[in-house]
Amino acid sequence: MQKGNIGVTTENIFPVIKKFLYSDHEIFLRELVSNAVDATQKLKTLASMGDFKGELGNLTIHVSLGKDTITVSDSGLGLTAEEIDKYINQIAFSGANDFLEKYKNDANAIIGHFGLGFYSAFMVAKKVEIITKSYQEGAQAVKWTCDGSPEFTIEETDKAQRGTDIVLYVDDDCKEFLEEARISALLKKYCRFLPVPVAFGKKKEWKDGKQVETAEDNVINDTTPLWTRKPSELKDEDYKKFYSELYPMADEPLFWIHLNVDYPFHLTGILYFPKVKSNIELNKNKIQLYCNQVYVTDSVEGIVPDFLTLLHGVLDSPDIPLNVSRSYLQSDSNVKKISTYITKKVSDRLQSIFKNDRKQFEEKWNDLKIFIDYGMLTQEDFYERAKDFALLTDTDSKYYTFDEYKTLVKDNQTDKDGTLIYLYANNKEEQYSYIDAAKNKGYNVLLMDGQLDIAVVSMLEQKLEKTRFTRVDSDVVDNLIVKEELKGEESLDASHEEVLSILFKSQMPHMEKAEFHVSARPLGEGTAPVLITQSEYMRRMKEMANIQAGMSFYGDMPDMYSLVLNADHKLIKGVLEDEDKACASSLTPVQTEMEQVDSRRKDLRKQHEGKKEEEIPTAEKDELEALDKKWNDLKQQRENILSGYAAQNKVVRQLIDLALLQNGMLKGEALNNFVKRSVELIK
Numbered sequence: 001m002q003k004g005n006i007g008v009t010t011e012n013i014f015p016v017i018k019k020f021l022y023s024d025h026e027i028f029l030r031e032l033v034s035n036a037v038d039a040t041q042k043l044k045t046l047a048s049m050g051d052f053k054g055e056l057g058n059l060t061i062h063v064s065l066g067k068d069t070i071t072v073s074d075s076g077l078g079l080t081a082e083e084i085d086k087y088i089n090q091i092a093f094s095g096a097n098d099f100l101e102k103y104k105n106d107a108n109a110i111i112g113h114f115g116l117g118f119y120s121a122f123m124v125a126k127k128v129e130i131i132t133k134s135y136q137e138g139a140q141a142v143k144w145t146c147d148g149s150p151e152f153t154i155e156e157t158d159k160a161q162r163g164t165d166i167v168l169y170v171d172d173d174c175k176e177f178l179e180e181a182r183i184s185a186l187l188k189k190y191c192r193f194l195p196v197p198v199a200f201g202k203k204k205e206w207k208d209g210k211q212v213e214t215a216e217d218n219v220i221n222d223t224t225p226l227w228t229r230k231p232s233e234l235k236d237e238d239y240k241k242f243y244s245e246l247y248p249m250a251d252e253p254l255f256w257i258h259l260n261v262d263y264p265f266h267l268t269g270i271l272y273f274p275k276v277k278s279n280i281e282l283n284k285n286k287i288q289l290y291c292n293q294v295y296v297t298d299s300v301e302g303i304v305p306d307f308l309t310l311l312h313g314v315l316d317s318p319d320i321p322l323n324v325s326r327s328y329l330q331s332d333s334n335v336k337k338i339s340t341y342i343t344k345k346v347s348d349r350l351q352s353i354f355k356n357d358r359k360q361f362e363e364k365w366n367d368l369k370i371f372i373d374y375g376m377l378t379q380e381d382f383y384e385r386a387k388d389f390a391l392l393t394d395t396d397s398k399y400y401t402f403d404e405y406k407t408l409v410k411d412n413q414t415d416k417d418g419t420l421i422y423l424y425a426n427n428k429e430e431q432y433s434y435i436d437a438a439k440n441k442g443y444n445v446l447l448m449d450g451q452l453d454i455a456v457v458s459m460l461e462q463k464l465e466k467t468r469f470t471r472v473d474s475d476v477v478d479n480l481i482v483k484e485e486l487k488g489e490e491s492l493d494a495s496h497e498e499v500l501s502i503l504f505k506s507q508m509p510h511m512e513k514a515e516f517h518v519s520a521r522p523l524g525e526g527t528a529p530v531l532i533t534q535s536e537y538m539r540r541m542k543e544m545a546n547i548q549a550g551m552s553f554y555g556d557m558p559d560m561y562s563l564v565l566n567a568d569h570k571l572i573k574g575v576l577e578d579e580d581k582a583c584a585s586s587l588t589p590v591q592t593e594m595e596q597v598d599s600r601r602k603d604l605r606k607q608h609e610g611k612k613e614e615e616i617p618t619a620e621k622d623e624l625e626a627l628d629k630k631w632n633d634l635k636q637q638r639e640n641i642l643s644g645y646a647a648q649n650k651v652v653r654q655l656i657d658l659a660l661l662q663n664g665m666l667k668g669e670a671l672n673n674f675v676k677r678s679v680e681l682i683k
């Protein structure tokens with residue numbers, strides 16, 4: 001029997017392993033089973049080259065549980081005593097402490113950097129044995145034992161079969177790993193697609209109402225998962241079936257991309273476009289990353305472009321340096337190449353579906369949109385590819401590419417400055433009347449109701465030349481696209497507009513966080529009597545504030561709306577006429593007095609023009625002050641008369657409510673009052 005010290009410069013590596021790698025304890029199983037797979041593959045390679053002439057036999061790897069032990073057994077190439085010394089005892093350590101300090105939160109980094117794969121056994125075991133017999137002829141079986149101190153023993157032993165058993169004596173605080181269900185789950189997570197059969201216990205079957213073990217090994221893995229097979233041999237059903245095995249709860253995928261590259265890096269995999277149920281949280285981290293069929297992680301950020309982390313599926317590459325920190329990953333040139341490659345593959349696939357089967361592409365667009373939008377927003381090179389197949393949808397559910405849409409609207413929707421105006425709605429139902437008005441004017445209206453469309457609108461305004469987006473309800477239809485300089489609006493005199501404004505403003509129901517500016521404009525007899533619009537600018541500021549930090553100033557402001565009265569409409573004209581009849585007698589004296597006050601005020605001000613403050617007699621200053629006060633009183637009187645009248649006029653309230661109703665803003669008590677009033681008006 002030989003005794004010795006494991007060659008580490010750190011006094012004792014095992015406490016370090018335990019302490020720093022605590023959160024990732026479970027990966028010991030992946031490490032040990034992967035080693036067993038490697039040993040098996042190496043033996044197969046030796047056999048295929050004629051360097052091993054014996055029987056390969058059954059190469060299944062067995063994982064088994066004892067009372068306090070976990071054993072991983074393989075029939076691979078085994079180890080001689082010299083090899084144990086070389087590969088297990090001498091762990092080359094340089095700058096170990098520095099490295100451990102730097103990566104103490106990243107178990108994979110430590111393990112990979114030092115080839116600590118095997119030593120991860122000490123994360124869960126207080127003692128580890130290697131019982132192994134090399135494939136070489138006449139090899140002596142040996143047993144290596146280590147109890148977690150840098151001391152080990154190595155001795156000759158009896159072992160009939162070629163291969164290696166790794167026996168872990170599980171630590172008291174890691175007893176969970178002795179549970180069948182736990183190991184079963186771990187094997188499923190890490191070993192599901194390993195290329196060598198891995199058995200955990202025996203298959204069970206139901207017999208006489210009980211589960212009984214059969215003689216057959218319970219193999220837990222699929223040794224030739226779909227991505228390792230040739231695309232030409234696979235059918236759609238195979239891809240769908242594989243998808244449903246990976247994500248049992250998910251809907252059928254929209255389509256998939258089978259990746260297979262050998263140069264300049266190795267990458268295989270299948271990426272699926274999932275069907276996303278609208279408005280549920282998008283799930284990142286659904287792509288599983290493998291390294292030669294060994295599961296590594298489901299966090300692929302940094303390896304694939306951000307927008308593609310929304311896809312599902314598997315990637316397998318031995319060329320991704322998995323054992324380094326995430327920030328290092330992003331600067332790794334292989335990773336960059338892989339990321340670019342995947343982006344290109346995804347856009348090529350989309351492009352080809354678009355070209356070859358536009359109908360299918362359009363049918364799936366609503367589901368695809370989120371990925372493509374996200375990609376265009378976050379990845380410049382993807383935008384460059386996607387701009388040829390990304391679609392815009394109009395309110396009649398027709399689809400256009402960016403170019404097609406430009407051609408469609410450029411004649412009719414270019415304003416006086418040569419800017420193309422893209423009209424859009426973000427709610428087909430709520431903005432129905434605005435959409436209708438725009439369409440009647442021969443405009444096309446886009447539907448931008450996607451989760452990312454606020455951002456898409458801004459992006460397109462930057463990317464597309466001389467193009468601006470305007471929401472259909474941001475102004476009255478005639479002003480949406482200004483084709484010639486506005487002529488002065490003559491048909492309504494200022495005092496009438498003021499009266500209308502006072503009448504309607506006084507009857508606006510109070511609303512939380514909403515403010516209305518009331519104005520009257522001649523909009524033509526055929527147009528609705530009352531419209532509510534919201535300025536594109538203010539609305540966008542608020543929308544941006546909702547998604548961007550540091551803009552809460554806009555976010556806290558009330559919504560600003562315009563209530564536009566159509567002075568050409570007979571109901572509005574009727575209100576004015578009726579008001580005149582009802583209020584003339586009480587208003588005329590007030591108005592006459594106001595005129596007198598105003599003309600006296602003007603006179604005084606005229607006299608004061610050009611004079612210095614001290615040159616004006618005090619009496620005149622006092623008079624002016626009194627006049628201002630008087631004026632305000634009279635104004636208030638006038639407002640009281642008008643609002644008193646307005647409160648009696650059911651048409652005013654009714655018109656306001658109709659406009660609110662049309663915009664989904666009539667709620668609660670106001671809605672209730674509206675219904676009651678409507679019934680009265682019908683009677």
Ligand code: ADP
Pocket residue numbers: 031035036039074076077078079087088115116117118119164
């Ligand atoms: P790595 O696998 O990264 O080389 P490990 O610490 O896991 O690092 O293993 C060190 C070496 O021990 C391996 O390279 C291999 O030569 C040997 N080894 C580990 N497990 C086995 C096994 N089950 N059968 C044969 N050799 C093994």
